[in-house]
Amino acid sequence: MPELPEVETVRRGLSRLIVDKTIVQLDSSSPKSFPNAHSDVQQFLIGGKIKKVNRRAKVLLIELNTDYTLVIHLKMTGQLVYVGAERFGAGHPNDSLIHELPDRSTRVTITFREGDHLYFNDQRKFGWMKLYPTIEVPNIDFMKRVGPEPLEEDFTGQQFIKRVRRRNGTSIKAAILDQTVLAGVGNIYADESLWGAAIHPATRVRDVTDKQLKKLLKEIKEVMSLSIEKGGSTDKNYVDAEGKRGSYLEFARVFRRQGQNCPRCGVIIVKLRVAGRGTHICPHCQQDIR
DNA sequence: CACTTGACCTGTCCGC
DNA sequence: TGCGGACAGGTCAAGT
Numbered sequence: 001m002p003e004l005p006e007v008e009t010v011r012r013g014l015s016r017l018i019v020d021k022t023i024v025q026l027d028s029s030s031p032k033s034f035p036n037a038h039s040d041v042q043q044f045l046i047g048g049k050i051k052k053v054n055r056r057a058k059v060l061l062i063e064l065n066t067d068y069t070l071v072i073h074l075k076m077t078g079q080l081v082y083v084g085a086e087r088f089g090a091g092h093p094n095d096s097l098i099h100e101l102p103d104r105s106t107r108v109t110i111t112f113r114e115g116d117h118l119y120f121n122d123q124r125k126f127g128w129m130k131l132y133p134t135i136e137v138p139n140i141d142f143m144k145r146v147g148p149e150p151l152e153e154d155f156t157g158q159q160f161i162k163r164v165r166r167r168n169g170t171s172i173k174a175a176i177l178d179q180t181v182l183a184g185v186g187n188i189y190a191d192e193s194l195w196g197a198a199i200h201p202a203t204r205v206r207d208v209t210d211k212q213l214k215k216l217l218k219e220i221k222e223v224m225s226l227s228i229e230k231g232g233s234t235d236k237n238y239v240d241a242e243g244k245r246g247s248y249l250e251f252a253r254v255f256r257r258q259g260q261n262c263p264r265c266g267v268i269i270v271k272l273r274v275a276g277r278g279t280h281i282c283p284h285c286q287q288d289i290r
Numbered sequence: 291c292a293c294t295t296g297a298c299c300t301g302t303c304c305g306c
Numbered sequence: 307t308g309c310g311g312a313c314a315g316g317t318c319a320a321g322t
Contacts, residue, residue, distance in 0.1 A: 001314085001315070001316090002316090003316090058316075073316080073317085074316090075315085075316050075317075076314075076315055076316060077314095077315095124314090124315095126315090126316070126317085127316090142317085177316090179316085179317080186315075186316070187314095187315055187316090188315095235314085236314085276315090277314095277315065278313080278314075278315080
């Protein structure tokens with residue numbers, strides 16, 4: 001479930017919590033979650049100090065002073081939770097979804113010099129972290145193919161139109177979920193932005209006008225900015241770097257709101273399947289023109 | 291090549 | 307209460 005706003009929220013939290021900390025230990029119980037944890041690159045992890053925490057699309061990049069970078073994808077159920085050395089202190093807030101760590105979903109534990117920890121939890125094991133030489137990060141296949149960041153101010157409507165029209169034959173929802181078109185949109189913000197732009201998600205890209213596409217990019221930017229402000233969307237699994245929930249779903253207009261009234265016109269919101277995903281629309285505001 | 295579907299996993303919920 | 311099956315949804319491989 002972590003999409004751009006959730007990953008950005010985690011990035012901001014980690015930037016406050018782990019920069020300048022030195023890693024002294026690594027425990028990884030799940031080879032799938034950290035495929036090169038036990039290879040010879042580990043020497044570039046242990047003893048390394050965190051320089052900076054970056055994000056590209058839905059990927060976190062924890063840069064070490066060893067010229068290596070931890071590249072992390074949370075996929076659907078991944079969490080990165082920092083817990084201070086004083087177990088019941090600041091790292092353990094009351095509104096946390098996390099009770100005691102490590103728990104049965106903990107796949108990797110990173111221990112810092114002060115006795116504090118960073119836990120990589122992932123119920124469904126789709127997520128992963130991998131250590132790469134920092135200089136190699138831009139050459140990772142995903143990094144080479146991923147599209148522009150939607151919140152960069154110089155990413156304009158014209159550029160968006162050009163990129164999204166490469167997928168003219170598919171549905172507009174599939175097109176904006178395609179990470180090579182633009183970075184960071186997942187199921188929640190796809191539905192929310194398509195409702196905002198009043199476009200039916202199953203509409204073929206070729207049948208969406210340039211004017212509508214400009215509106216859609218504006219909605220993507222607005223929805224993502226609001227979500228970052230609210231700390232992202234928590235349904236079941238997602239938490240920030242302190243284990244706290246995000247509140248964006250309280251502000252969602254259609255996502256997971258089937259059976260409720262559309263906030264724009266009052267018609268009942270329905271759930272359908274588009275591009276193989278659960279999809280929420282207002283059937284009045286988002287006319288199916290196929 | 292463009293596009294769609296299935297696989298990867300585990301936990302939860304629903305109907306029988 | 308137990309149990310099978312659908313569903314959750316990011317990405318890539320495989321299939322059409």
